[in-house]
Amino acid sequence: MASHFKFDFGVGTAEQGYTKITPQHRYDASVGYGFSQVDKVYAKERSEAAALNRDFCIPLDTAFLVDVPDGTYRVSVLIGDEIADTETTIKAGEGRLMVNKQRTSPGHYVRISFSVWVTGGQLRLTVTGRAPRLNAVEIEAAPQTCTIFLAGDSTVTDQPASGYPYAGWGQMLPMFVKQDAAVANYALSGRSSKSFISEGVLDEIWGRIKPYDYLLIQFGHNDQKFDEERHTDPFTTYKETLKIYIDGARERKAIPILVTSVQRRFFEEDGTLRDTHGDYLTAMRELAAEEEVPLIDLAASSKTLFEKLGPERTKDLFMWLAPGEFMNFPDGTEDNTHFQQQGGIEIAKLVYEGLKELRLQPLILYLR
Structure with a gap:
């Protein structure tokens, strides 16, 4: 089971070294990652933006799941939109609040990192907010944290x-x-x-x-x-x-x-x-x-x-x-x-x- 992942969310071509996650990527145990539900996952691409900023997913009423060995993981999330204000909240596992109402203005992006204690063999990230965005996520084992x-x-x-x-x-x-x-x-x-x-x-x-x-x-x-x-x-x-x-x-x-x-x-x-x-x-x-x-x-x-x-x-x-x-x-x-x-x-x-x-x-x- 892998312990280092780099995900690029949206509809465009995946950034080099990243795995593309589209709104159709429902969790599959044989793959080990994906959205728990895809009925209300949407995506947009902003052609004027660069690299990972260009596209994103808007994941409503779902969670992004990644199978990992139990332990501590460093999670880095990229959030933002080239043309719109955003507000994003991220919870891990059973509702542990990691990021609360993070806002970005048009054309601005933030990369937020946090450490998550994982048990049960699966990292669960739930993204909500008034205008949530998920541009990219990197997950890496951090056992010494x-x-x-x-x-x-x-x-x-x-x-x-x-x-x-x-x-x-x-x-x-x-x-x-x-x-x-x-x-x-x-x-x-x-x-x-x-x-x-x-x-x-x-x-x-x-x-x-x-x-x-x-x-x-x-x-x-x-x-x-x-x-x-x-x-x-x-x-x-x-x-x-x-x-x-x-x-x-x-x-x-x-x-x-x-x-x-x-x-x-x-x-x-x-x-x-x-x-x-x-x-x-x-x-x-x-x-x-x-x-x-x-x-x-x-x-x-x-x-x-x-x-x-x-x-x-x-x-x-x-x-x-x-x-x-x-x-x-x-x-x-x-x-x-x-x-x-x-x-x-x-x-x-x-x-x-x-x-x-x-x-x-x-x-x-x-x-x-």
């Missing part, structure tokens, strides 16, 4: 496209990371620090993490649940379980970073936010001090953000959806724990700012 692993729950995980606009903050974090690092989001809905281990998910991370990678750890929402599979006590089993993550990362010469649980959307009558995590926040802060582990106090920063926005404006971050507002939630929903995409972006921004404040080397060099 620094990887930021995420261990956490539903507030962190990659939510499936079928659940849009439902999103975890880990899903949005890649847009804040430069091409020199990739985000590997292993967070899963419903997991506590305890069940994440017992179900073998942490072992998957241990099998892939390498020296000088990073491990961000956010648990607490489900540690509060009282079922035996998930429950931990803040100052005993919760701290003991988190220490397994810390010790495991350090044994592998990776760097653990603790992240206190993002707040839920519950307000008191005076407009202040009600803390629903209690001693779990105190316990994690204590553990960070005891073990000399970097800490991002997401509970504190999200509290500040939510109180600034207030009860009504925070609904735009959480899964407060009106009936008929989103196709995947025709009856609407009112959820004070989980985020819609804009909320995921705002919380990812808080994590990004927390990482910058830590000033860890070389991590700070990988942040946008």
Whole structure:
């Protein structure tokens, strides 16, 4: 299976060294690449433009798929149009936001590079936007790229496209990371620090993490649940379980970073936010001090953000959806724990700012 590709999208002659991808190129397992659907893929050619700028595809309601071995890949995308304004958003895998609303003016082109953590043997790129363009894509294996692993729950995980606009903050974090690092989001809905281990998910991370990678750890929402599979006590089993993550990362010469649980959307009558995590926040802060582990106090920063926005404006971050507002939630929903995409972006921004404040080397060099 190849691990280096150069694709030229559109209808004209392929640029030298590139493989031409037209609107008719549906994914074929025997070839290993193509669009998942081709019913709404269009192409244009601008004769006055040069080389790769000359033509492009407009891929609507589809994804471009490329079979590759599991690992980290550097992806470089060329976007632009000789005569029109464009706006393009690119997501990788299950909705990981890599490029958000990138605009170009007529006659201008941008080449954007990012690193993607691939599992399941296939790289998936979804291109959307008000006027999306896909001129060229280059994909190359980058096994030495620094990887930021995420261990956490539903507030962190990659939510499936079928659940849009439902999103975890880990899903949005890649847009804040430069091409020199990739985000590997292993967070899963419903997991506590305890069940994440017992179900073998942490072992998957241990099998892939390498020296000088990073491990961000956010648990607490489900540690509060009282079922035996998930429950931990803040100052005993919760701290003991988190220490397994810390010790495991350090044994592998990776760097653990603790992240206190993002707040839920519950307000008191005076407009202040009600803390629903209690001693779990105190316990994690204590553990960070005891073990000399970097800490991002997401509970504190999200509290500040939510109180600034207030009860009504925070609904735009959480899964407060009106009936008929989103196709995947025709009856609407009112959820004070989980985020819609804009909320995921705002919380990812808080994590990004927390990482910058830590000033860890070389991590700070990988942040946008």
